[in-house]
Amino acid sequence: MSSSSNASREAAERQAKESPVSESALETARRQLQHAAESLDIDPNIVERLKHPKRVQEVAVPIKRDDGSVDVFNGYRAQHDSVRGPYKGGLRYHPDVTRDECVGLSMWMTWKCAVMDLPFGGAKGGVAVNPKELSETEKERLTRRFTEELREIIGPNQDIPAPDMGTDPQTMAWMMDAYSMQEGETTPGVVTGKPPVIGGSEGREEAPGRSVALITRLACEYYDRDLDETTVAVQGYGSVGANAARLLDEWGATIVAVSDVNGALYDPDGIDTNSVPSHDEEPEAVTRDADTVISNDELLTLDVDVLIPAALGNVITQDNAADIEADLVVEGANGPTTATADSILETRDIAVIPDILANAGGVTVSYFEWLQDINRRAWSLERVYDELETEMERAWRAVQTEFERHDVTWRDAAYIVALSRIAAAHETRGLWP
Numbered sequence: 001m002s003s004s005s006n007a008s009r010e011a012a013e014r015q016a017k018e019s020p021v022s023e024s025a026l027e028t029a030r031r032q033l034q035h036a037a038e039s040l041d042i043d044p045n046i047v048e049r050l051k052h053p054k055r056v057q058e059v060a061v062p063i064k065r066d067d068g069s070v071d072v073f074n075g076y077r078a079q080h081d082s083v084r085g086p087y088k089g090g091l092r093y094h095p096d097v098t099r100d101e102c103v104g105l106s107m108w109m110t111w112k113c114a115v116m117d118l119p120f121g122g123a124k125g126g127v128a129v130n131p132k133e134l135s136e137t138e139k140e141r142l143t144r145r146f147t148e149e150l151r152e153i154i155g156p157n158q159d160i161p162a163p164d165m166g167t168d169p170q171t172m173a174w175m176m177d178a179y180s181m182q183e184g185e186t187t188p189g190v191v192t193g194k195p196p197v198i199g200g201s202e203g204r205e206e207a208p209g210r211s212v213a214l215i216t217r218l219a220c221e222y223y224d225r226d227l228d229e230t231t232v233a234v235q236g237y238g239s240v241g242a243n244a245a246r247l248l249d250e251w252g253a254t255i256v257a258v259s260d261v262n263g264a265l266y267d268p269d270g271i272d273t274n275s276v277p278s279h280d281e282e283p284e285a286v287t288r289d290a291d292t293v294i295s296n297d298e299l300l301t302l303d304v305d306v307l308i309p310a311a312l313g314n315v316i317t318q319d320n321a322a323d324i325e326a327d328l329v330v331e332g333a334n335g336p337t338t339a340t341a342d343s344i345l346e347t348r349d350i351a352v353i354p355d356i357l358a359n360a361g362g363v364t365v366s367y368f369e370w371l372q373d374i375n376r377r378a379w380s381l382e383r384v385y386d387e388l389e390t391e392m393e394r395a396w397r398a399v400q401t402e403f404e405r406h407d408v409t410w411r412d413a414a415y416i417v418a419l420s421r422i423a424a425a426h427e428t429r430g431l432w433p
């Protein structure tokens, strides 16, 4: 259990007061790129190229509402870099979707694919719409029209979307169908995250949570921590959080707190994770039968060995980073730690295993799905799990090597692995014409 010295806590608090409050996904992605580039001997022209997306497709998506009226929504697809292979990344339906957000998130996808050594580049897209305000048929019409607007720039060898916030396997099924109908042939490899009955992979849904658990186990091994003697708090009990918590529980760790949007269930003796309904099984029921409920803020600062933020971004901030008591933070959510919080945690010697490594099981099993679609041959769940474990271990070892070689944070080490691979590919292919 770590408790920082008063001096380092005061330094952390000082740092927090002096730092800017927040930055956009694009600013974060550019800053992280610049930061990693400083640790490497990379041609600055390549870094300059990587600050800009290759293309952003901005489209109007008109749909007929159930009452006969027509509404028009803005849709985007940002394609960042394809030097290592086709673009890959999610599509979200959310009112806050913007061009810049898509660009920033597409850059993250480039690093995530490269750290996992997948033959993909980064993309991200979405429609600025509240999916809760659409009926099922309106959602289907929106998805089919959006697919048509993107049809020229997506495809199994060009750009392969996947589900993200507000979209799900059914959305991907409609996309695959709309694309296939227009192309005149069934093309399952155009999207991943589909239902298995039309070419989706077994194990895709639980993959990000599984990779978070695998990386947590590897990190505990690295720090000589026996899982049987490790306490864990998990924020968010959805696809990522619940799958990670249940696996770690199965492997011997003691899960002392799990939460949803309403608060956290806390039991210092350990929670039976299978008896707590995940978001998918029953939304927002984590604290329903709880004896002790604490707030999500309290969960983050519990005196545990491992903290897994797996709900949403920007939860570890300059306001609470000085109070985090865990020795190890494993990022299940995308971007849960702000830049300022990151440096405070570094000052306090708290290891943070970054999202681009920890939750990359999702895109890795998406890659397996794409392979299965191209080969028209489904893998067993067992094979998916085995290959995922192999890939996560391989990526962990690559990051560990840079962590030790450069004496940097785990986040910087992961960016160094990613950027070196991308830069080497750019250098080898050259700039044409």
Ligand code: NAD
Binding pocket: 208, 235, 236, 237, 238, 239, 240, 241, 259, 260, 261, 262, 279, 280, 284, 296, 310, 311, 312, 313, 332, 333, 334, 359, 362
């Ligand atoms: P989900 O919708 O399945 O579950 C989210 C959970 O977080 C729910 O339990 C919800 O109640 C809880 N939550 C929501 N708001 C909260 C709040 N303010 N405080 C505490 N808890 C809150 O979502 P998910 O798919 O598990 O995604 C979680 C995070 O992981 C997101 O950041 C997502 O971008 C990231 N992620 C997801 C995947 C994936 O494929 N599912 C892959 C990589 C990263």
